[in-house]
Amino acid sequence: MKFLRPLLLVALWLGLAASAAAEQTELRYQGWTGQVTFPELAEDLGYLAPVKLEWIGNTISGPQDIQTVVTGDIDFGGAFNGAVAKLIAAHAPIKPVIAYYGVDDTTWNGYFVRADSPIRSARDLIGKKVAVNTLGAHHEFMLREFLARGGLTPAEIQQVTLVVVPPVSGEQALRQGQVELTTLGGVLRDKALERGGIRKLFSDLDLYGNFSAGTYVLRDKFIKDNPATARRFVEATARAIEWARNSPPEEVRARFDRIIAQRKRNEDNSTIKYWKSTGVAGKGGLIADKELQVWIDWLVKDGVLKPGQLRAATLYTNEFNPYRTEAVGVAAK
Incomplete structure (x- = not known):
């Protein structure tokens, strides 16, 4: 019997290995x-x-x-x-x-307007175009939360137009006037801030913290x-x-x-x-x-x-x- 236990353990190990291999x-x-x-x-x-x-x-x-x-x-x-x-x-x-x-505190997405933009509040975005990377994702939800907290009704929120723009093109779309607000995070945010001429309206960190x-x-x-x-x-x-x-x-x-x-x-x-x-x-x-x-x-x-x-x-x-x-x-x- 003393030899049986090691044999059983070996058999069990082989069985588990075979299962994992599958x-x-x-x-x-x-x-x-x-x-x-x-x-x-x-x-x-x-x-x-x-x-x-x-x-x-x-x-x-x-x-x-x-x-x-x-x-x-x-x-x-x-x-x-x-x-x-x-x-x-x-x-x-x-x-x-x-x-x-x-x-x-260091990794966040900002929503930026041009430095000379008259947009200062959620209500100022009614009728404006906003660049996001895709629909139904992080950028859209954060924008909608900002608009809701700013007192906009669902009907008014619908008047803010979302434009799908690849993240790498968001800054250019803003500076060229194709959109009035763009989302920038990480390196794209930092590079854009280095170039100047833009201003943060809000960020996901402002809304929800860490x-x-x-x-x-x-x-x-x-x-x-x-x-x-x-x-x-x-x-x-x-x-x-x-x-x-x-x-x-x-x-x-x-x-x-x-x-x-x-x-x-x-x-x-x-x-x-x-x-x-x-x-x-x-x-x-x-x-x-x-x-x-x-x-x-x-x-x-x-x-x-x-x-x-x-x-x-x-x-x-x-x-x-x-x-x-x-x-x-x-x-x-």
């Missing part, structure tokens, strides 16, 4: 030109192995990214939490598993069929977020530069020197109820959702995040 170990995803995502950083740091990333192209739209997850063309994607909640409300079989971007704004999602079926891979993806991404949070910014920027140079996607890495922080509120990208509930409430107020149709606590999971037991006030689920 899972998908390549994750298809879309990247962002000139940027390094946290899953990409995780792979470079060696946290993701044996799982590998398979880049299939780039995107400039969070809603498009998560819709591509729903269609099965990629395995994970990320978007603003309002867009995630809206897609789940449409019965999309996806689940947020980790926060990946947000707003803090918060995680977007999450990566996986399909429900992917999680069911590939639990070990799902866990490794979240654990690795969480560790990468914490590495970036706790490393000197110059070290993070140097690593991003090297990753971009090595992947050879014919892209400009000049924006990396402006990277300042992760912007992620929760440790390791932990998701908090309030980061989804605030947008659910907005969708209810907007008539898109019925009261009680969605509850934030049921939409996401922190199950795979290695930092969930360390958090205070975050659901360890």
